[in-house]
Amino acid sequence: MNSSTAKGESVSDTIRTVGCYSDIIAMRHPKEGAPTLVSQVSTVPVINAGDGGHNHPTQTLTDLLTISKEKGKLSDLTIGLCGDLKFGRTVHSLITAMTRYKNIKFVLISPNELKIPDYIKEEKLKKNNIEYIETNDIEEYIDKLDILYMTRVQKERFFNEADYVRLKDYYILTLDKLKNAKKDLCIMHPLPRVNEIAKEVDQDPRACYFKQVEYGRYIRMALILKLLGIK
Amino acid sequence: MNIDSINNGIVIDHIEAGKSMEIYKYLGLENLDCSVAIIKNVKSKKSEKKDIIKIDNDMDINMDILGYIDTNITVNIIKDGKIIKKAHMELPEKLVNIVKCENPRCITTEQQDVDQIFELKDRKNKIYRCKYCEAQAKKNNSII
Numbered sequence: 001m002n003s004s005t006a007k008g009e010s011v012s013d014t015i016r017t018v019g020c021y022s023d024i025i026a027m028r029h030p031k032e033g034a035p036t037l038v039s040q041v042s043t044v045p046v047i048n049a050g051d052g053g054h055n056h057p058t059q060t061l062t063d064l065l066t067i068s069k070e071k072g073k074l075s076d077l078t079i080g081l082c083g084d085l086k087f088g089r090t091v092h093s094l095i096t097a098m099t100r101y102k103n104i105k106f107v108l109i110s111p112n113e114l115k116i117p118d119y120i121k122e123e124k125l126k127k128n129n130i131e132y133i134e135t136n137d138i139e140e141y142i143d144k145l146d147i148l149y150m151t152r153v154q155k156e157r158f159f160n161e162a163d164y165v166r167l168k169d170y171y172i173l174t175l176d177k178l179k180n181a182k183k184d185l186c187i188m189h190p191l192p193r194v195n196e197i198a199k200e201v202d203q204d205p206r207a208c209y210f211k212q213v214e215y216g217r218y219i220r221m222a223l224i225l226k227l228l229g230i231k
Numbered sequence: 232m233n234i235d236s237i238n239n240g241i242v243i244d245h246i247e248a249g250k251s252m253e254i255y256k257y258l259g260l261e262n263l264d265c266s267v268a269i270i271k272n273v274k275s276k277k278s279e280k281k282d283i284i285k286i287d288n289d290m291d292i293n294m295d296i297l298g299y300i301d302t303n304i305t306v307n308i309i310k311d312g313k314i315i316k317k318a319h320m321e322l323p324e325k326l327v328n329i330v331k332c333e334n335p336r337c338i339t340t341e342q343q344d345v346d347q348i349f350e351l352k353d354r355k356n357k358i359y360r361c362k363y364c365e366a367q368a369k370k371n372n373s374i375i
Binding site: 030 | 352
C-alpha cells in the first residue's frame, strides 16, 4: 500500500484495489476521516483501526470489554482520563461510547495545552448531561475514580517538537500517586506506553493494561467473525 | 439613489447590512458578464438597514450558500418585470463544496478530489461539522 501511495495513488483507489484481494480491510491512517471516506467506495467492510487524532473504535470495543469484565458493569462509574486528551483518539471514542450508559462521571486530567476538544464537551458530555470535571492534577480526584485511563503524549501529533518535549512527561503514574486510590481501581492504557506509567505499577493488582491487550485480541476476533458472517 | 429595476433576473433581498460582498464572493458573481448591482445600507422596515443584490440575468443561485450565510435572506426571481417566485432561506442540512475544511489533519486536505462536505449538527447554534474529521466550519473558513 505504501508503494502505491508513494506513486501518488489516491486512498480511494488503494482501497478499491486492496478490496479485490481481501474480505475485510482494517485501516489505520494518519489523516482524520480517511476510513469514512474509503468506506464510501469500498466493496468490502472497512474497520477503522485509528484515524489520526480523531477516533479509534476498535480500541473502544476493547476498553468496553475490559471495563465490563473487570468492573462487572458499564454504568455507575467515575472514569479518570489522563494525558493527551486533545489528540488522544482512544479517549474521544471512549467518551462517545460511555455516553450511552447511566450515571457515568468523567474526571478529565490534562495539561492546558492538551485539554479535551470543545466539540467533545459540547456535543458528547453537555448534550448528554454527563458530569465532568477538568483538572491538571492527577492526584486531586484519584480517590474518587473507579477507572483511571492513562494515555501517551503522542509525538506524531505535534507539528512542533519543542511542545512535545515539554509535555511528554507531564504525568507519570507511580505507586506513591496511587496511595489514596480505591483498592479496586482499574488502571487502563491503550498502549504503547512510554513513561506515563512507572514500571513499578505493573505489579500492582490494579494494573489492568496488559489484560486489556488480551481483551483486545478477543474483541477483534469477534469483530472479524461478525463481518465474515461466521457464528 | 436610483438603481434601475430589472426585467429578467434575480433580486437577493434582506441581506444583513454589510454581508453583500460576502455573498458576492460565495456566489462567484464576479464571473458574470451581466450587470450586478450591490446596494448597501438600504433603509428597511424589518431591520434598520439591509443590503440588496440585483442580478440582471437568469442564473442558478445556490440557495444552500445563502441559507448558510443568513436565513433572513429572500430571493426574488423576476420575469418580464414581475416577481414570479419568492424564496425564503433555510439552514441547509449539508454544505457541499461551499466551505473548505481547515483542519490540517483532515483527509480532505490530502485528497484533492474529495467533495468538501459539512453536516448540520446543531441547528440552534448553527454548527456544521466536517463529515470526515468533525472539525467545525468557521465563518472565516476558505470559500471553495
